Amino acid sequence: MPRTDRAARLIAAPPTDVYTALVDRDALEAWLPPDGMRGRIEHWDPRPGGGFRMTLTYLDPAHSPGKSSAGTDVVDVRLTALVPPERVVQQAEFTSDDPAYAGTMTMTWQLTATFGGTEVTVTATGVPPGISQADHETGIASSLANLAAHVETRAPREAD
Template sequence: MSNTIQLHRVFSAPPERVYKAFLDPNALVKWMAPHGFTAQVQHLDACVGGTYKMSFTNFSTGTCHSFGGTYQELIPNQRIRYTDQFDDPNLQGEIEMLIELKAVMVGTEVTITQSGIPAVIPTEACYLGWQESLQLLALLVNPNIPDQ
């Protein structure tokens, strides 16, 4: 049995900047790991059929969880669909990720659907982690810093 969560946020950034933040390895390590974790991207090939591998490490305990997947659909500045699968045998199953971006008057509306979450992971923990990550994403993408 698995779980599904859905999140919705509006960022003041344009869709191009938000889209890039989901596919740029340097951006991902800055925002994706929830509070108390660090992130590392081992590889990322952002094309349909391309794969990625990354890990989150608990800063307090040093425990590391690695995961990876395959990009299934990439529509620039509109949609990202990919899979996630943990390397930990206790977290079996394939997670489906769908990120939908929509240009709105004030920036970008983002809807994230994560389905197939292993039942051993509480949905509340997923929501908490994503809320923290999306706060960090806002800090990265919302500022419009001109070139010097």
């Protein structure tokens, strides 16, 4: 049965700033990789129907075997919906010889303006069974923390 994983975080920045970080190549490379990884985008086509390929490299591959090679995860992401500044929908497929990581996972990034900033909710559906729910939700939460740090440090500050 397909699984759904979720995580959410309040980010102290307006939805337009958060949305921009979701669709900017340099920003994605900076914040999307969870703790313990770094990322590099190899292909970039930021439009509905377009997408990107990201190689995620484990900083310590001895304790984190990759899905694509001993120390990497390669993911092809198709952008299926871009609704500024409310939502980004991605379909992700890992490059792997292991069938436990096969299939298309849909990631929906929902942005809701709220007092104090933007509530960002990430919903992942069709998660491959080889990805543990606990690890996946921890990874999403880590990416959300990175996103918050990235956007909040760039948000204009109000005068005291």
